[in-house]
Amino acid sequence: MTGRTLYGKIWDSHLVKNYEDGSSLLYIDRHLVQEVSSPQAFAGLALQGRAVRRPQANVAVADHAVPTRNRANIEVGGLAQLQIARLEENAARFGIDYIPIESRHHGIVHVIGPELGFTLPGATLVCGDSHTCTHGAFGAISFGIGASECEAVLSTQCLRQTRQKVMRVWLDGALPFGLSVKDIILAVIARIGTSGGVGHAIEYAGPAVQALSMEARMTLCNMSIEAGSRVGMVAPDERTFAYLEGRAMAPKGKLWDQALEYWQTLPSDADVVFDREVRFDVSELTPFVSWGTSPEESAPIGARIPDPAAESDGVKRLRMQRSLDYMGLTPGTRLEDIGIDRVFIGSCTNGRIEDLRAAAAVIAGRRVASSVEAIVVPGSAQVRLQAEAERLDRVFLDAGFEWREAGCSMCVGMNDDRLRPGERCASTSNRNFEGRQGIGGRTHLMSPAMAAAAAIAGHLVDVRRMAGEGHA
Numbered sequence: 087m088t089g090r091t092l093y094g095k096i097w098d099s100h101l102v103k104n105y106e107d108g109s110s111l112l113y114i115d116r117h118l119v120q121e122v123s124s125p126q127a128f129a130g131l132a133l134q135g136r137a138v139r140r141p142q143a144n145v146a147v148a149d150h151a152v153p154t155r156n157r158a159n160i161e162v163g164g165l166a167q168l169q170i171a172r173l174e175e176n177a178a179r180f181g182i183d184y185i186p187i188e189s190r191h192h193g194i195v196h197v198i199g200p201e202l203g204f205t206l207p208g209a210t211l212v213c214g215d216s217h218t219c220t221h222g223a224f225g226a227i228s229f230g231i232g233a234s235e236c237e238a239v240l241s242t243q244c245l246r247q248t249r250q251k252v253m254r255v256w257l258d259g260a261l262p263f264g265l266s267v268k269d270i271i272l273a274v275i276a277r278i279g280t281s282g283g284v285g286h287a288i289e290y291a292g293p294a295v296q297a298l299s300m301e302a303r304m305t306l307c308n309m310s311i312e313a314g315s316r317v318g319m320v321a322p323d324e325r326t327f328a329y330l331e332g333r334a335m336a337p338k339g340k341l342w343d344q345a346l347e348y349w350q351t352l353p354s355d356a357d358v359v360f361d362r363e364v365r366f367d368v369s370e371l372t373p374f375v376s377w378g379t380s381p382e383e384s385a386p387i388g389a390r391i392p393d394p395a396a397e398s399d400g401v402k403r404l405r406m407q408r409s410l411d412y413m414g415l416t417p418g419t420r421l422e423d424i425g426i427d428r429v430f431i432g433s434c435t436n437g438r439i440e441d442l443r444a445a446a447a448v449i450a451g452r453r454v455a456s457s458v459e460a461i462v463v464p465g466s467a468q469v470r471l472q473a474e475a476e477r478l479d480r481v482f483l484d485a486g487f488e489w490r491e492a493g494c495s496m497c498v499g500m501n502d503d504r505l506r507p508g509e510r511c512a513s514t515s516n517r518n519f520e521g522r523q524g525i526g527g528r529t530h531l532m533s534p535a536m537a538a539a540a541a542i543a544g545h546l547v548d549v550r551r552m553a554g555e556g557h558a
């Protein structure tokens with residue numbers, strides 16, 4: 087018998103029953119609830135007079151619609167206030183823990199789950215949000231679900247799912263100076279495409295993955311959905327355990343010891359055969375930025391805008407042309423010659439403390455270009471407080487950035503933080519499709535260090551060059 091994968095082990099331990107059509111019923115350990123995707127699920131429960139099966143398996147937090155400034159004066163009767171109030175009411179009614187926006191535990195669901203120790207290795211964790219794949223960084227099966235599935239989880243703690251194949255993304259080599267995991271994942275998606283992972287859970291493995299911090303592993307897994315995979319995972323290791331130990335909702339004492347023993351059995355067995363495998367050497371990478379309206383349309387910063395005329399595949403050619411029209415870009419332009427109007431540092435991809443440190447290191451002692459409006463939105467209150475303790479807020483403010491409160495913000499523009507039509511943004515978020523950051527807005531995805539460098543330069547720029555300009 088060949089060995090089992092990390093995914094397979096967790097799947098097997100949560101399997102309730104198999105159905106004849108090939109699908110299965112899975113037990114779900116944990117459910118994160120946010121304001122955008124949950125109202126319909128709660129309304130469904132209320133309509134049928136059903137209760138939440140295991141209230142303590144849920145945590146609710148409002149993140150998408152929350153304003154990131156003037157929170158004391160949220161417009162009463164406005165959409166944000168109504169959405170936040172609705173979530174709070176539903177949580178109270180169904181006995182679920184709700185984290186108020188004033189709490190020091192508030193933040194984006196995918197940032198606070200791990201911070202609280204709610205996200206654990208070996209668990210099944212879901213949320214009505216596609217970037218739930220983030221939590222797989224801890225060695226969990228974690229994926230986004232739709233509103234009717236949220237209702238099923240709330241009322242039964244189970245979910246009907248189809249077992250995925252498993253693709254291993256093996257990362258070798260050491261990441262060069264000035265690069266981050268965001269460059270890796272953009273390069274991976276540029277190579278395998280936005281449907282490269284469809285039908286598969288991705289397990290990221292190899293020396294370059296083991297070397298990553300938990301924050302970086304979260305960035306990696308976060309963008310699995312942008313490669314078409316609902317699940318991204320990294321095997322839990324000493325770094326995972328060290329991150330979780332002592333967190334508010336992590337097991338304590340004897341339970342911790344038991345958990346640790348079990349978690350150590352989770353990594354994929356050495357003799358396991360993956361359904362698919364792709365390999366990358368990260369030591370050959372240069373910083374990546376997206377130029378189009380799909381994360382797959384990304385290239386090394388030293389490149390030029392590609393020419394659709396050179397593309398032999400007709401469908402791709404049309405898609406590229408459409409991207410360039412929307413982005414207001416012409417083939418042959420050097421990526422470094424693209425001027426920007428806005429910078430957004432934040433989101434569940436890159437709104438963690440390491441991301442802010444990396445951006446601040448580039449910004450320290452410099453000024454945001456006069457033509458650029460730049461904001462930093464920490465992914466959580468914890469990140470914000472930590473950054474303030476390190477005086478990173480001063481670094482950003484002194485350079486001309488705005489320093490905001492936690493939330494999804496300009497990643498998705500569901501609050502007031504949006505691009506104006508035609509504006510071009512260097513963004514650390516994960517999606518760049520048309521209108522994502524505001525109607526007519528143009529998004530270039532990149533790492534926090536690259537976004538910071540763009541803020542200073544006023545155009546896309548290779549951060550490694552700025553680092554060489556006499557700054558430590």
Ligand SMILES: CC(C)[C@H](C(=O)O)[C@@H](O)C(=O)O
Pocket residue numbers: 122123150214215216217230498
């Ligand atoms: C609004 C929410 C349901 C959505 C998602 O599912 O991911 C959002 O978080 C996003 O990033 O597009």
Ligand code: SF4
Pocket residue numbers: 150194196215217433434435493494495497498515516
């Ligand atoms: S930060 Fe962006 S990607 Fe993450 S959950 Fe919020 S809207 Fe979705």
